[in-house]
Amino acid sequence: MDNGPIGVFDSGIGGLTVVDALAKSLPNESILYVGDTARVPYGNKSKVRIQEFTNEITQWLIDQKSKMIVVACNTASSLALDYIKLKFDLPIIGVIEPGIHSAISITKNKQVGVLGTNATIKSDAYGEGLRAANDKISVVSQPCPLFVPLVEEGWVSGDVPTAIATTYLEPIKRSNVDTLILGCTHYPLLKSILRQILGSDVSLVDSGEATAAAVNSVLSKNNIVSNKNTGEIHCYVTDSRDSFEALAGRFVHANISTITHVDIS
Known part of the structure; x- marks a missing residue:
């Protein structure tokens, strides 16, 4: 058992669609979400820059005691997933x-x-x-x-x-x-x-739903399922909270406990 959070990140707000699926299928798990809103979109950035951003956010989520990482960004999954899997010793999955x-x-x-x-x-x-x-x-x-x-x-x-x-x-x-x-x-x-x-x-x-099923499998396989009754969702953004807060409800139907600004780069 491991009551640490699942770390999830995306270039912006879109990864909350994955958070929503996780909250529905794994309501006992806590989630830390990072939306890198200061550097969105990733889709027009170079591979090297995307790997740099992905590395920084993954390290930050690990520092917050995340037990696994979900790269809820297709661009980062395609260009940086293998890179961070080699660098960090914990379960990491993408969405592709x-x-x-x-x-x-x-x-x-x-x-x-x-x-x-x-x-x-x-x-x-x-x-x-x-x-x-x-x-x-x-x-x-x-x-x-x-x-x-x-x-x-x-x-x-x-x-x-x-x-x-x-x-x-x-x-x-x-x-x-x-x-x-x-x-x-x-x-x-x-x-x-x-x-x-x-x-x-x-x-x-x-x-989103397929990724949630994959996360469930990883948690069980590694014996890191939470034994808490209910999990919490905490969101962090690298730019202003205001627009994120205004739109988050369109993506996530579960309660978001906190939305906080954070400097990661």
Whole structure:
């Protein structure tokens, strides 16, 4: 048993979709969440910079006695997960592998689409993972660099995000994709717009729930499950608390105990 918190981080507020899934499936676990809002988005940063940010936040979460780390950022998962796994001696998982497994279990025609940041799409982490699992799968990848700023500003409905999403989704609509991976933890907040554009024939894969299941497995395997009756959620942001606090309720339905500013870099 280990009553230490699960450390979770993302470039901004999007990783709270993973926190929400964790809180629902593992209500006895406490969670420390870092939103690196001072340096969002990660998607247009270099691999070296993303590794640097990821290393700093992971070390900070370990200093706060986190028992495992969840990299709730697709960009960091694709470019820095292996890097920090070599540096730190505790369980660390990302969000890409759970998303891949979900997509493979859902697709019927083996035509899978991936939406992500420029960095995630350029890395081809999803494409490589999908093809490695099943070489008959065809992948259509589409970068959506404006989605993260839209969500961070709360623009998740209306004409502007709909117009942008319509443009981004053209290659997906032209293909025969039946399953679409939302390859960024910000993107689930745009689900209603994506469904409106794509219709009901395309299944949307949000890796939050799959990641929560993977966390549960890691906790059990390492015998670090909490024996507390209820866990707490504590959030830390590297920029102003105000916008984070205003938007957090859209992402997390459980109670957030505290939201605190922290300097990590």
